[in-house]
Amino acid sequence: MPELSRKLINFTDSVIRRMTRISDKYGAINLSQGFPDFDPPREIEEALKTAAFKGPHQYSITWGAQNLREALAEKQSKFMGLDIDPDTQIVVTCGSTEAMMASVMTVCNPGDKVIVFSPFYENYAADAILSGAEPIYVPLYPPDFSFNRVELESAFKQKPKALILCNPSNPSGKVFTLEELKFIAGLAEKYDSFVITDEVYEHIVMDPYKHVYFASLPGMFNRTLSCSSLSKTYSITGWRIGYVIGDERIIENVRKVHDFLTVGAAAPLQEAVVAGLKLPMEYYSWLKNLYTKKRDMFLQGLSEAGLKYVKPQGAYYVLIDVSEFNVRDDLKFCEWLAKEVGIGAVPGSSFFKEDVNYLIRLHFAKKDETLLKSIEKLKTLREKAQFYRE
Template identity: 65%
Template sequence: MKELSTRTAGFTDSVIRRMTRVANEYGAINLSQGFPDFEPPKEITDRLAQVASEGPHQYAITFGAPNFREALARKQEHFSGMKVDPDKEIVVTCGSTEAMMAAMLSVCNPGDKVVVFSPFYENYGADAILSNADPIYVPLKPPAFDFDADELEAAIRQPGVKALILCNPSNPCGKVFSKEELLLIADLAKKYDIYVITDEVYEHIIYEPYQHTYMAALPGMKERTIICNSLSKTYSITGWRLGYVIADEKIIERVKKVHDFLTVGAAAPLMEAAVTGLNFGDAYYKELQAHYTHMKELFTGGMENLGLTFTKPQGAYYVLMDISEFGYDNDEDFCVAMAQKVGVAAVPGSSFFKEDINHLVRFHFAKKDETLSAALDRLSDLKKLRK
C-alpha cells in the first residue's frame, strides 16, 4: 500500500478527548474535557422539542439560516458595538472547530506562517498544518501569562507571517487580554499587514474586574479580524456544534466557499431552536457570569483550602494546577495516576504548551456544585500520588 499523508503523520489523538476515555475507564470525575453536566436553558430545549415535530428538517442555506444569522448579528452588535451584516459578514459552521479551520484555509497559502500564543488550545497547531502553514509560537509567561511585546513583534515580522491566532479569554490559562494588550497586537497587525483570527468562545465567561474587549471593534481592525466563535459554552450546548465566523465581506465570501465544501451546513433544526438563546436579554448573561463565578469560587476556594498551588483564572472555566510537589517528571503519567488512584481526571498541561512544561495540569469547573464538591473531596487524597 502507498504511504498515507505525510502532512498528518505527526498527529496524535486529542489529549483532551483521550483523558475523557481515561476518566471513563477508571470511573473518575471528568474535569478534563470542557463540557458542563448541567442542562441548557429550558427555553432553548423547549423550543427544540417544538422544532422536532414542526421542522425544519432539511438543509438550511449553506452559510446559515437567515433568522439565525439575523439574531446573531443583533447580539454581536449589542455586545461589541460593531454593526454586522447578517447576509454578507456571517457564516454559520459546525462548531467553532470548523469555524477556525475554515478561517485558516481561507487565509493561508502553503508556506505561510501563523503566530500562536503558547499555551494554546490543541487544535491550533493542527489547523495550521492542515492549512499547509507553519506555526510560530510566542510564550505567555506564567503565572500572569503576560507576553513580551518585543518577542511578539519579532515573531510577526518574520517573512511569510500571514495571521495571528488569539484565544480570548484563553483556554487553558484563563487569561483575559487587556484592552492595552489588544491595542498593541492590533498596531502590530496593521504595521505588518496580517490577519488576526480570534477564538472568542468564552466571551461571556469573565470574572470581575476583568472585561472582554472585541478585537474587531478596535480602530482599523474590522477588515483584518476574523472572529471564530460558537454557542457551545454560552448556552451549555456543546453537543449541538453550532459555530460561526464573522468577518469583512471579502473574507466571508471565501469562507462561505470553504465551509460549503467542508460540511455543507450546520444542522437546521438546531439553528432554529438556538435562535431562542440568541434573543435572550442582558439578564441571561449576567446570570451566566454569576453562575460561573460561583463555580470558580467553589472549586478554586476548595483547592486553596487543600493547599494546592494554582493560577487564578480571569475568564473561561479552567484552572491550571502546579504538580511540582508530587515528584512526577511526566504530567500525563500524573493525570493517569490521579484518575486511577484519586478518581479525578485532568488534562496534562504539556499538551497546551510548545515550551517544555511538564508541571501543570488543567481542570475545568463547569460542573454542578455536587460534582465539584465530590471532586474536591477526592482531591483531598492527592497525597497518595507523592513520590
C-alpha cells in the same frame, strides 16, 4: 501501501478528548474536557422540542439559516459595538472548531506562517499544519500569562499571514488587556497580517476583567476573523453550532471553505438555538455570576487541598501545579489521577510548545455537587501521591 500524509506526523490525536475516554474507563469525574453537567436554558430546550417535530429537517442555507444569522447579528452587534450584516458578514459553522479551521484555510497558502501564543488550545497548531502553514510560537509568561513585546514583534517580522488569538484564553483563563490588544493590532497593521480570534468564552469573564472584541478596535474589523460558538454560552457543547464574523470579502471566501468541509450545521439545532440568542441581557450577567461563584468555590477547595494554582480571569479552566509530586510524564500522571483519585484532568504539555510537564488543567463547569465531590477527591491526592510511581 502508499505513504499517508506527512502532515499527520506533526501532531497527535486530541489529548483532551483522550482524557475523556480515560475518565470514562475508570469512572472518574471528568474535569478534563470542558463541558457542563447541567442543562441549557429552558427556552432552548422548549424550542428544541418544537423543532424535533416541526423541523426543519432538511438542509438549511449552507452558510446558516436566515433567522439564525439575523439573531446572531442582532446579539453580536450589541456586544461587539458593530453593525453586523447577517447576509454578508456571518457564516454559521459546525462548532467553533470548524470556524477556526475554515478561517485558517481561508487566509493561508501552503508555506505561510501563523503566530500561536503558548499555551494554546491544541487545535490551533493542527489547524495551521493541516492548512499547509507553519506555526510560530510566542510564549505567554505566568502568572498573568503576558507576552514579551519584543518577542511578539520578532515573530511578526517573519511576515506571518495571521495571528491566532484566544481571548479569554484556554487553558490559562487569561483575559487580554486593552493595551495588549492595541499592541497586537498595531503589529497586525504594521506587518499586514490577519487576526483570527477564538472568543467562545466571551461571556465568561470575572470582575474586574473585561473582554474586548478584537474586531471592535479601530481599523481591525477588515483584518479580523471573529470565531465563536454557542456551546459555552448556552451549555450546549454537543450541538456544534459556531460561526465566523468578518468583512464581506473575507466571509465570502470562508463560506466557500465551509461549504466543502461540512455543507452546513444541523438545521433543527439552528432553529432551536435562536431562542437562546433572544434571551434578555440579564442572562449574560447571570452567566458571569454563575461561573464566578463556581470558580471561587473550586479555588477555595483547591486551597483547602493544599494545591497550587493560577487564578483564572475568564473561561472555566484552572491550571494546577503538580511539581511537588515529582511528575516527569504528565500524561501518565493524569492517567494515574483518573484511576487512583477519580479525577479526569488534561496534561499541561498538550497546551505548551515549551517543555512544561508540571501543570495539569481542570475545569469547573459542573454542578455545585459535582465540584464539591471533586474537591473531596482532590483532598486525597497528596496522601495517595506518596505511592505514585512512573
